[in-house]
Amino acid sequence: MLELRKDIFADERDDNLKEIGKGTQRQDMLGHVTGTSTYFGDHKLQGMLHLKVVRSSHAHARLRRIDTSDAERSQGVRRVIRGADVPRNLNTLLSLINFGKDDEPSLAVDKVRYNGEPIVAIVADSEREAFEAIAKVRIDYEPLPTVFDVEDALKPGAPVVNETYPKNTFTYHDVYDHQKLRFGDADAALATADHVLEQRYQMSPIEHAPTETNGAIAAPDTNGRYVVYTSTQALFFSVDTCAKILDVPSNTFHFIGGTVGGGFGGKVDTLTEPLAILGAMLTGRPVRYVFGREEEMQYGPPRGAERIYIKDGVMRDGRIVARKIRAYFDSGAYTRLSSYAAVKCAAHLPGPYTIPNVYGDVYCIFTNRTPATAMRGFGVTAMDFAIECQMDKLAHLVGMDPMEFRILNAYRDGDMKAHRREAKNTALIECVQVAAEKAKWPIREEFRRASSRKDGGGSRAAIPPTPTESRARPAAPTQQRTTYDRLPPTVTREPPPPTPPPPSPRPAAPSHGATRFSSVFGTRRR
Amino acid sequence: MTRHRGRGMASINYPIGMNLGGDPSQALVHSNPSGKFTVALSSIDLGQGMKSVTRQICAETLGVPVEDVYVDTADSDTGPHCMGSFASRGTHRVGNAVMAAAREARGVMMEAAAEELEVNAADLETDGRGNIHVKGAPHRSISTKDVAIAAQFKQGKTISGRGIFLVPLSDVDPETGEMSPATCYAHACLVAEVEVDDETGEVAMVRMDSAYELGRALNPRLVEQQLVGGAWMGVSHALYETPEPYYPDPVHGPRDFVEYLMPGPGDICPHDIAVLERPAPDGPFGAKGPGEMCANPVLPAVANAIFNAVGVRIDDLPITPEKVLRAIKAQGGARPQARR
Amino acid sequence: MSVTVKTFTSSSEAAAALSSDRSARYLGGGTLVMRALNEGDISISTVVRANDQALSRIDASGPRITLGAGVTFARILAERDLAFLHAPARSIGGPAVRNMGTVGGNLFAPSPYGDFTVALLALDATVAVQGGFGARDIPIEEFLQSRERQAGTLVLSVSCTRPASADAFRYRKVARIKPKGGSVITLAAHLPISGGRIAGARIALGSMAPTQIRARAAERALEGRSLDAPSIAAAASAASEGTSPSDNALGSAWYRREIVGVHLRRLLSGQE
């Protein structure tokens, strides 16, 4: 049941519109209910071949030998594709926006870095014949030590997952193994806070599970071009990725898609198009490469896991004065898009609240698991879980109603956000008020009267003095320049404040019986 | 008493468009000789309603009925570049590109109509029903069909428009993280009520109440689809889903829809939604994007409701019955908090 | 090579074809064999079918009922005389799977499937099989324990004694997803009452061991006693004894051991 609250912010809108705001039927609904909407897999081409891949059975191993001779002779096999057949067998998705280094082969050559990594592709007359040939590919693995935990991956001596990033971390700004966010002096504020609460949060990976699996059909077309029917969520992303991997001009391809059976972020990675096209190039026949469901679930990229540590300082009156966050994105064996999500996550800190001292370190970590990718709420979903669970605990700690606690700390128009941009067009307070009203959750009058458009700015608009961290900058960038390093970094000019005294350790005595917090809990400073 | 009810809430915001910008989308709009319009895109409809929402944006901007507009996507030979359907960028980025293209096409259409009606284009307006008339003089009118015929066959004009929308790429300061991540944000608050079985750790959804601020609901039915389906996904993320049930140990990964857990039609609960509209200055008609953020408040609201019900905090997603049961046992039993 | 389909009119011919070919699998409702083929299981190159009417026969008139191996769950649900088996039949899949899946196939369904078999185990069913050496009846428990070796045999039917009353047989499938989900654990209890005392208690569990098993300790706790709070509590606390559950995507061994007693108590005491 959906109710439009036109009464709120009415003065900011012109509702005199004809088509906008109407619940017009979807353009695609008739196609959907009659089954005539055309998805990539609904294209039937004469003489179509089927492509299946041989996947690694090890999470981390050197490939000593790949023997495809029996597979090549297997009935119905038209072509066996190896890494050497891929014109540019190393890519990273965001190289299209010049972010990050090529780190992922289309077909593994000398090493596999996750269980299920593609090693060989078989193009055959039927799926059955492709499966039969797959069983005939012999691969000699030399297993290597694995690492699956993001914090283990950072430890000295941890197995190197991806040699492009030997520290198992993505490199930011050529020098850092994480993205920083610095706003004010969080440590100083924590030292003077009434309560400090430090917590650990964890989100396991999540699978997109669209009802239509990833797939593509590629076929030779006239003029040396290839037509490609695809489930992609990002048509030109896929076109340009294929052009790079296959080393041909992008107008070699005619991509057709746009009607996709669910994506949720899981169809951004251009997983099937390059090999389907390569298969079509090598055989001269239409080639179809579609994930089975188990492939989609286990080897299609998930929303990556995240581990988040939050340390907050809160005053007895409910004001949060400091928030320190350390977050680890589990990127799996390759970068894909996690590097980007970490920056988005840093920008999102400290959530929709005005906190005068914020400190964030966000890491993109490599482990021996299926590479992660974007998903609905990318970079934010797990952080919001952590922040909002933390907010509930803080409210509990100071004895405030959680709704009122949100309103008290909510960002308002004119406030300075931690990424140093003014908050505008905010509406968190109104959402809390309306949700409370709908849920018949009583909040006090002063909180019912609060407004995103009032009481912001002023001292809340200031950028607080922020301590600088000393570090030796390398003389010259040692790595590929990214879009993020085109300008010299601006270093905050304020001198560092005197180091605050270290907080005295106190026994973690829960102030109420119900909760068991894992670390520092409710340590009173005054 | 083995089942306990509890309520929890969470409030969130969400950035619209690709972080830092630098993610353009283009649109082409043109009329056929009968005054029917085609929007050519390369954007993807994954079910979120891309085709439908851009169609309404185009119709509104042109001043023609929605039936006179058809959105054709996605073909890399005919549709101009679009970064893709992700990062809540569809409505905002593509919508703006379509608006720009439709504005340009409308300009030509109004000029062509002005020539036919022998007036100044600035004195004309559309009625949204397929006609263009002189302001204040509805009888001095011409149909968009007749304008299109005249433009094409008499005046030699193409009623068409090009649009692009680009939020320029922001730099990121390596030391402070100073950056311009997004130009606008959507907001939400959600209250979840759950029932927790303290002997099995099972959590059942009882109901949800929510408020979402989305700039403008361009099509409330499409918004409702996103919010209802997105909240379901939020419940799913909160309580059920993962391809690695023993993360970080990668064992026992699900292989099918029986092993990969998502709430079934018997697990859903009533959900009352309010939509608020604070227009984004740079959104098409003020719109932001509801598609991604709708799931996010559900996860913590459910976790907080579980605490309210039985007094345990589960900080690891998904919140499986096992985690709840272990926590209850470690605590020595359920400790219901004050009812909300 | 494509798959060869061999269709026979008699079950004995089908059984012979099955036992003589290691790559042959018998196709019942398709939910196991067709899935395997779709997923690229190349160990199957022959699919054996039988159109024998006997395989789809239901004999539900007397005190002992017999279900042909090819009887689908939907047919059981349509049979009023089989009301005691409706709960387990309804717990299988969604409607389409129930229209296709068969009693015989369920005996071979690997974990987390095979819930109907839990009910049959509690009912002390007998499995009639036809192998290379002719037909014979095997107690279901023995059949399950030797299931790996039954690949070349054809199940013809399953039979069991009808419970004396609706109360005497209870079934519960614990699933995360409603109304259709994979089993976390599945419980079935047959508690014949004689003179106010339980005589011949049978409790069967699914997902508590590599195959469906009997909870003998719980059975002993009930045997000869009346079904009351103390005996139920004793059975519940003995429920996990002798079990060897494992971790899987639906739950861990620890969790299964923790809740099996809770659910057994609820099942026996008639709680939700």
Place this chain on the structure above:
Amino acid sequence: MSKTPLQFRHNGRDVAIFVDGGTNLLVALRELIGDMTPKFGCGQGGCGTCSVLVDGELHLSCLTLAETVAGRSVETLDSLKQGPNLHPLQRAFADNFAAQCGYCTPGMLMAAKALLDRNPQPSRAEIVEAISGNICRCTGYEPIINAILAASGGRASA
């Protein structure tokens, strides 16, 4: 490769095709007959997107050996629309915005039809049961349940 002749009724029309051994009904319908309305979602029997009616009973075409429908009647979503008129279920799905990506819709509609053919006035619980073998990842099921209720003359509300 040996092919097996197969004849059956497809949406009221007799069809004759040749299938490879082991071909499932979904492949036969889509690739040999050209009826693209049933979709591939998993090939495992877990999603219901390939649902069709075989002699009026809901079946998963991906788990149906094509040869087993010889002489039987197979109905797909393509059979629902009569000329220009949508079936009441199709109309109700549209009116209730019960499709987003649309990929599960053919299977959902067949599951709904199988229900209403036997039980024209189902309860909400019966509807939930009837679609329990069909996965929808977009809608959260509520609009689908409401659509089926509406098509059966019930009230479209929670």
